Amino acid sequence: MQRPHHPFWPKRLPHAMTPPQTSLWDNLAISARRYPDKAALVFLGRVFSYAQVQRQAERLAARLQALGVQRGDRVVLDMQNCPQLVIAHFAILRANAVVVPVNPMNRAEELKHYITDPDAKVAITTADLAAELARASNALPAGERLAHLIVTHFTDAFDPADTGEPLPAAWHDWLLTRHALPALEGGAAMAWTDALDNALPLPEPTTGPQDMAVLPYTSGTTGLPKGCMHRHASLMHNAVASAAWSNATAENRTLLVVPMFHITGMVSVMHASIYVGATLVVMPRWDRDLAGRLISRWKVTTWTNIPTMVIDLLGSPRFDQYDLSSLVHIGGGGAAMPQAVAQRLWEQFGLRYIEGYGLTETSAPSHSNPPDAPKQQCLGVPFVSCDARVVDPETLAELPPGEQGEIVVHGPMVFQGYWKRPDATAAAFFELEGKRFFRTGDLGRMDEDGYFFITDRLKRMINASGFKVWPAEVEALMFKHPAIQEACVISARDAYRGETVKAVVVLRPSHKGQVSEQDIVDWCRANMAVYKVPRIVQFADALPKSGSGKVMWRTLQEAEPAG
Structure with a gap:
């Protein structure tokens, strides 16, 4: 079946691969021989x-x-x-x-x-x-x-x-x-x-x-x-x-x-x-x-x-x-x-940064950018042998390009299920066109070329007076500020808007003491839609990260109500 990303596929590679029918140990034994x-x-x-x-x-x-x-x-x-x-x-x-x-x-x-x-x-x-x-x-x-x-x-x-x-x-x-x-x-x-x-x-x-x-x-x-x-x-x-x-x-x-x-x-x-x-x-x-x-x-x-x-x-x-x-x-x-x-x-x-996407459940990549045709700020296209779609999280019906929904994945890289958790396994999979698809829990969209873009986790969204703000988009914009080394966007309570946008920011060492919180807010106001602008900016020495280097936004979010 022809998919939108096929014209951008590396010409040297097949769309699917037949891996060796051996154990992973054999890879070391063969290389040692x-x-x-x-x-x-x-x-x-x-x-x-x-x-x-x-x-x-x-x-x-x-x-x-x-x-x-x-x-x-x-x-x-x-x-x-x-x-x-x-x-x-x-x-x-x-x-x-x-x-x-x-x-x-x-x-x-x-x-x-x-x-x-x-x-x-x-x-x-x-x-x-x-x-x-x-x-x-x-x-x-x-x-x-x-x-x-x-x-x-x-x-x-x-x-x-x-x-x-x-x-x-x-x-x-x-x-x-x-x-x-x-x-x-x-x-x-x-x-x-x-x-x-x-x-x-x-x-x-x-x-x-x-x-x-x-x-x-x-x-x-x-x-x-x-x-x-x-x-x-x-x-x-x-x-x-x-x-x-x-x-x-x-x-x-x-x-x-x-x-x-x-x-x-x-x-x-x-x-x-x-x-x-x-x-x-x-x-x-x-x-x-x-x-x-x-x-x-x-x-x-x-x-x-x-x-x-x-x-x-x-x-x-x-x-x-x-x-x-x-x-x-x-x-x-x-x-x-x-x-x-x-x-x-x-x-x-002269290096193109090749972004990819995957989960523990998908053996790492389910998506990657074609090395010869990458798009920036993009998950890439469905990986070798992978069928990925965007579906409505409620109805599980496939959505057309451009519409935001949940990214779902089918392919040989997908895990068998959760250990001792048949309930969680059943909730993580559904059938579409006779195939067993895994629900990633990530929200994204696919463009007309078949490239996937993440918007956020299914539940990571800020609703500010009815305006839906996706933190990943705000963070990507804030990275363009010359003083910002890292930024994590979370929601904060707001008596009028219900929720508002807050940014926890790590400044570059060269800019510490030279840029104020209000300077960041003013820059954001000049560089993004007003409803996306962080109303609160908090400077931090570092952002909490997992052992794999991912920013732990939930840690900051969970600390926010107490603050």
Whole structure:
């Protein structure tokens, strides 16, 4: 069926792809056989070859089997980016088990849910987080606790005396401090080095495309986080398609700084890169100057990111010292890239910022901009093998181009459903033209060319005297102000209008003390429809962000009534 976006589709790519009918583990095994001595991971001065990554993953898989992990068991993986995360991820898959990736920012009370809901008995974590995970387990009833905790230090993967690039000062204690193994009530903690030091037999590989591979959790608007059941097939499709979309080859050198506990870092960066045999330059967390030095030193070719990272790097006072000339592909999602920043990337570096869109439920991209025909401030077109529509949220009838409704998605990248939540699964899907579509909960529209644009979450709308204000639109406009580094628009109570528009603004360091709240309001009044203008502007040192770098607008919104 011809869709409006087909004329803009990359001519080198088919509209749908047949992914390999193998497990995700096979991607690492095949790349290690093809490129045994090639750099798979670069981390703080140390290089891990593909053969080394495979060998360590197999040793850890053998240990997991010895600890009682069986086919289909769920294993918690709670880490910031590091080589051990990649090794552990593939080890869990090699043990025929299921990865439960957890945001390392979670505290004990939150972590309890990630142990009990997936019925996990084994967890793998870093030493800085181990005590918190043990505290969560120890607080649970005896039958629900972890039985085993494998703990690694960051320094198991790099030499503190030879980090290649100077470490940010704020990282020293975090990365270098040695921690004692925590006490695990009713279980046992084991050091990473001891876990890998074995000659245990490997389990037979028995998983295939239809088996569950990963159980990532998504928070939604209410209640406890829900696990998204992803088979090897759904992640495999988007890993292979992401590599093809960005023209990836084994010669790619990819900066991996988006978190791998998050679906984008896991699928579009880690799995896509391992599939083609590329090199991943791994950062444990974001630091703009280290990123600039790593791109320069390792001649990074590909960088998937959150737009806030690009904004931050471009704002570095040392930016002129960095060489970005090796970059040939840059893109990301999670938030709209401000038009002014995208324009600077194009004019200064000849780089088109490729925005995409996806959810935990869709294995990352369900939409992406065609690399040769991107539109700014746009989600892009439905991704490889994806059928996406805009429907009326009430009637679920498809809407014509230009009309706003809920974005819905069908394709091989869509998850199977929510773990132990048949009610939530039933509510998330509906049938259209004989296909099972997933309801994203995001409001958007499709233009005449078939490109999708987001307007906001289904419930994120400000009704000011009957005028509907979409915060994402106001934020995009505010980014054009030269003093504004970041902005988040929320609703505030108003005795006359019911609701009014409020903007929480982070100023660029160069403009602090030189621009007032009223200056921002006046600029907005001159640059947007009056009903969209923030009546209230509040300056902040930073905006709250999730572990994946998204601005947590709900945190600001929920704090507003109390304020």
